[in-house]
Amino acid sequence: MGLLTNILFFPVTGPVAGIKWSLNKVLQVAEEELTDDTPIKQELMELQMQLELGDVDDEEYRRREAEIMARLREVRDWRERFGKSVPGGPVRVGRADDEA
Amino acid sequence: MTEPQTQGTEPLHVPLEGGKYVYCIIRSERQKEFGGIGIGGGQRVYTVHHNDLAAVVSDTPIVIYDPTRENVLAHEFVNETVMKEHTVIPMSFGTVFRSEDDVMELLRSTYQAFSEVLEKMQDKIEFGLKVLWDRDKVVASLEQDNEEIRRLKDEISRHTSTSTYFARMQLGRLVESSLEETSQSYVADIHEFLKSVAVASRSNKPIGDRMILNAAFLVDRAQEGAFDERVKEISRKYEDILTFKYSGPWPPYNFVNIKLKLERAD
Numbered sequence: 001m002g003l004l005t006n007i008l009f010f011p012v013t014g015p016v017a018g019i020k021w022s023l024n025k026v027l028q029v030a031e032e033e034l035t036d037d038t039p040i041k042q043e044l045m046e047l048q049m050q051l052e053l054g055d056v057d058d059e060e061y062r063r064r065e066a067e068i069m070a071r072l073r074e075v076r077d078w079r080e081r082f083g084k085s086v087p088g089g090p091v092r093v094g095r096a097d098d099e100a
Numbered sequence: 101m102t103e104p105q106t107q108g109t110e111p112l113h114v115p116l117e118g119g120k121y122v123y124c125i126i127r128s129e130r131q132k133e134f135g136g137i138g139i140g141g142g143q144r145v146y147t148v149h150h151n152d153l154a155a156v157v158s159d160t161p162i163v164i165y166d167p168t169r170e171n172v173l174a175h176e177f178v179n180e181t182v183m184k185e186h187t188v189i190p191m192s193f194g195t196v197f198r199s200e201d202d203v204m205e206l207l208r209s210t211y212q213a214f215s216e217v218l219e220k221m222q223d224k225i226e227f228g229l230k231v232l233w234d235r236d237k238v239v240a241s242l243e244q245d246n247e248e249i250r251r252l253k254d255e256i257s258r259h260t261s262t263s264t265y266f267a268r269m270q271l272g273r274l275v276e277s278s279l280e281e282t283s284q285s286y287v288a289d290i291h292e293f294l295k296s297v298a299v300a301s302r303s304n305k306p307i308g309d310r311m312i313l314n315a316a317f318l319v320d321r322a323q324e325g326a327f328d329e330r331v332k333e334i335s336r337k338y339e340d341i342l343t344f345k346y347s348g349p350w351p352p353y354n355f356v357n358i359k360l361k362l363e364r365a366d
Binding site: 041044045046048049050052053061065069072073076085086090091092093 | 119162164166167168169195196197198202205206209210230232307308311343345360361362363364365
């Protein structure tokens with residue numbers, strides 16, 4: 001009976017469990033990617049450098065800067081949705097009694 | 101182009117007046133004015149006090165400032181101006197407090213740490229040094245100077261059989277490791293050369309694939325001229341192969357690390 005159950009259910013339970021697991025994994029990876037602004041900041045620094053070196057002109061710089069700013073805002077939105085801290089914006093000193 | 105002009109700010113749900121943008125912390129008991137140079141279109145820059153500490157601020161709506169070139173330059177220009185007469189602890193870009201009281205609370209609660217760091221940073225300034233190379237040029241000169249590389253190239257050009265596959269791989273690896281070695285020796289030489297005129301240095305991650313050094317140097321104000329001279333000297337030494345991007349003086353961004361316990365205030 002045990003063996004039969006396994007054989008009968010294996011094709012079902014196996015893949016389903018697998019899908020569930022990989023969905024969770026995908027969600028986790030997606031969350032990390034959506035809320036990580038390091039590559040965008042890196043890109044901004046590279047663009048800045050290219051402007052300094054004269055590899056891009058002012059117009060090109062502004063166009064690409066606007067693109068990067070839009071992506072930074074997107075990341076900020078996602079961070080808010082996932083309840084992560086958001087850089088910039090109003091802050092205040094953490095109160096001692098707020099801490100556990 | 102007709103795309104709408106972005107202001108470089110993102111209004112929060114209820115844009116409120118009365119916020120304070122904080123640029124840096126200085127030691128000063130007297131009220132100071134730095135003119136209409138603040139972020140967001142020439143806001144008046146002034147000080148908020150607690151005992152002998154002062155925060156250099158300007159008024160701002162409660163918004164998130166995008167790190168556009170314009171905004172970042174405004175932030176830096178204020179710090180540069182304040183630096184002319186004061187030792188500063190720079191705040192990171194985009195720090196907005198809701199009210200003057202919140203700024204005073206920052207000074208009150210971090211008084212000890214700010215005081216200690218101000219003491220340590222007294223009359224110290226930062227310089228940035230980025231060094232870039234032309235990879236192809238360096239590879240060309242490696243091919244000339246390195247016998248093993250020359251031999252492999254020879255071998256590859258003389259044979260057309262599959263045996264050159266391994267020679268090619270070997271060549272690729274050899275060029276890579278020689279490049280790495282060369283760049284490390286340049287960087288070590290530059291650091292060595294500047295060591296005597298700097299208090300401290302810090303290497304950051306290079307930006308892009310042409311950069312071999314992205315460093316910050318903490319320098320005594322009294323040594324500013326000497327440091328300048330040394331940088332000019334070393335960049336002359338390498339002028340054929342390396343490009344030096346030298347900037348400053350900056351506030352000691354890379355040498356002050358106070359973790360503020362700040363939280364979102366909505």
